[in-house]
Amino acid sequence: MSERFNIVIADDHPLFRSALRQALGNAYPDTTWLEAESADTLQQTLDNNSQLDLIILDLQMPGSHGYSTLIHLRSHYPAIPVVVISAHEDTKTIAKAMHYGSCGFIPKSTSMEDLAAALDLILQGETWLPAGLDLSKEDISEDGDFANRLAELTPQQYKVLQMFGEGLLNKQIAYDLEVSEATIKAHATAIFRKLNVRNRTQAVIALSQLEVNNPVL
Amino acid sequence: MSERFNIVIADDHPLFRSALRQALGNAYPDTTWLEAESADTLQQTLDNNSQLDLIILDLQMPGSHGYSTLIHLRSHYPAIPVVVISAHEDTKTIAKAMHYGSCGFIPKSTSMEDLAAALDLILQGETWLPAGLDLSKEDISEDGDFANRLAELTPQQYKVLQMFGEGLLNKQIAYDLEVSEATIKAHATAIFRKLNVRNRTQAVIALSQLEVNNPVL
DNA sequence: ATCCCCCTTAGCCAAAAGTCTAATATGGGT
DNA sequence: ACCCATATTAGACTTTTGGCTAAGGGGGAT
Numbered sequence: 001m002s003e004r005f006n007i008v009i010a011d012d013h014p015l016f017r018s019a020l021r022q023a024l025g026n027a028y029p030d031t032t033w034l035e036a037e038s039a040d041t042l043q044q045t046l047d048n049n050s051q052l053d054l055i056i057l058d059l060q061m062p063g064s065h066g067y068s069t070l071i072h073l074r075s076h077y078p079a080i081p082v083v084v085i086s087a088h089e090d091t092k093t094i095a096k097a098m099h100y101g102s103c104g105f106i107p108k109s110t111s112m113e114d115l116a117a118a119l120d121l122i123l124q125g126e127t128w129l130p131a132g133l134d135l136s137k138e139d140i141s142e143d144g145d146f147a148n149r150l151a152e153l154t155p156q157q158y159k160v161l162q163m164f165g166e167g168l169l170n171k172q173i174a175y176d177l178e179v180s181e182a183t184i185k186a187h188a189t190a191i192f193r194k195l196n197v198r199n200r201t202q203a204v205i206a207l208s209q210l211e212v213n214n215p216v217l
Numbered sequence: 218m219s220e221r222f223n224i225v226i227a228d229d230h231p232l233f234r235s236a237l238r239q240a241l242g243n244a245y246p247d248t249t250w251l252e253a254e255s256a257d258t259l260q261q262t263l264d265n266n267s268q269l270d271l272i273i274l275d276l277q278m279p280g281s282h283g284y285s286t287l288i289h290l291r292s293h294y295p296a297i298p299v300v301v302i303s304a305h306e307d308t309k310t311i312a313k314a315m316h317y318g319s320c321g322f323i324p325k326s327t328s329m330e331d332l333a334a335a336l337d338l339i340l341q342g343e344t345w346l347p348a349g350l351d352l353s354k355e356d357i358s359e360d361g362d363f364a365n366r367l368a369e370l371t372p373q374q375y376k377v378l379q380m381f382g383e384g385l386l387n388k389q390i391a392y393d394l395e396v397s398e399a400t401i402k403a404h405a406t407a408i409f410r411k412l413n414v415r416n417r418t419q420a421v422i423a424l425s426q427l428e429v430n431n432p433v434l
Numbered sequence: 435a436t437c438c439c440c441c442t443t444a445g446c447c448a449a450a451a452g453t454c455t456a457a458t459a460t461g462g463g464t
Numbered sequence: 465a466c467c468c469a470t471a472t473t474a475g476a477c478t479t480t481t482g483g484c485t486a487a488g489g490g491g492g493a494t
Contacts, residue, residue: 154470167419170451182473189453199451199480201418202384205425213430371440387481399443406483416450416481435494442489451480459472464465 074101075151095138291318292368312355
């Protein structure tokens with residue numbers, strides 16, 4: 001055991017990140033821990049590290065719309081397993097996380113011992129779920145179409161879409177990403193085509209359908 | 218007892234509307250029941266009936282964003298009590314409904330006897346909540362600012378905002394409402410000013426913050 | 435009668451959004 | 465070496481959006 005793993009903790013709460021890191025540090029002494037506080041910094045972490053073994057992902061992060069980050073990760077980095085960790089723990093939330101390619105679901109209420117046991121399984125390529133769960137009743141599939149469309153976006157397009165979701169103008173996005181406004185427009189057109197919408201407002205509406213606990217789904 | 222009441226049932230599920238109506242018809246034989254299946258038809262019902270005694274409101278309706286309808290009703294028809302009825306029944310959802318001016322909260326799992334008893338109280342001007350509830354832990358107040366701003370919208374402005382939320386163009390909205398595009402633009406400018414946003418995308422984003430079970434709040 | 439609010443509309447203008455073509459650059463894979 | 469996906473940009477263009485001014489009509493309240 002105890003290989004040299006590279007594990008990312010993506011959660012917007014600093015206290016939770018360090019608690020998780022500390023709790024698991026004993027069980028995995030040779031592991032390199034990386035932290036990301038937003039979808040943005042998570043993307044940077046992915047860009048800068050080629051050998052990642054696991055992403056521990058919170059569903060609520062600034063600049064991320066619920067499951068959208070999970071969908072994007074699974075489609076563009078299929079080799080890296082993602083385990084979702086969340087304060088929500090109803091079966092629907094869990095079923096959706098699994099449906100979108102998570103290799104496990106860890107409620108934040110999980111004890112630290114269970115957590116270490118869960119990581120063991122997951123790092124071996126298994127899946128892990130809280131005990132005593134019946135997901136058979138949960139029928140997802142509704143928005144499968146949009147999820148597939150979202151998965152077609154390139155990383156940069158995905159980033160631009162997220163910034164649409166923050167209400168930014170093309171000009172502001174171009175400034176933030178340090179590219180020209182023409183580039184943003186080009187991305188926008190590509191995004192709309194892939195998502196099958198006509199303008200940015202419809203794109204944002206579609207994106208918000210992936211919010212955690214959205215009653216629509 | 219048994220006055221002549223006018224009660225509106227606003228729920229997008231036809232089966233549920235008739236079930237409710239049938240169940241309560243016995244307890245309130247002289248009551249006129251009105252049904253609305255969307256925020257739109259609810260608005261029409263309000264326009265056409267001056268003497269309404271109660272609105273039974275589901276939080277999930279087509280063209281309505283969670284609490285936005287409740288906020289709008291309470292600000293523009295303060296004399297008409299609104300009781301929220303919902304499949305969600307966590308304390309946060311309930312606390313928010315009460316915070317936004319609901320005079321009660323009825324989970325859809327409530328028995329028909331309890332339901333009749335609840336209506337009795339509510340029609341007397343009292344409030345009603347499921348037994349054994351502790352809302353003291355729930356702290357809302359976060360988006361009070363936006364709720365106040367939303368309450369400033371006139372009925373027509375509110376309707377236009379909802380259609381922004383459906384991703385419609387000014388041209389389409391004008392056609393649907395049978396007014397000119399100039400009118401929609403005038404409403405749009407007023408909406409943005411009242412909501413303190415700069416464009417329609419930001420308005421839609423703000424509106425979606427009022428979604429039921431939105432983790433942001 | 436008067437005031438005020440809401441709804442309506444037109445016309446003008448500026449800004450932003452969105453489409454299209456065409457071109458360059460880079461990196462990975464075959 | 466070559467192909468391909470991605471990212472970048474410019475330029476020209478159309479459409480949509482949004483703000484501003486001005487103005488008329490209707491209804492309710494004082």
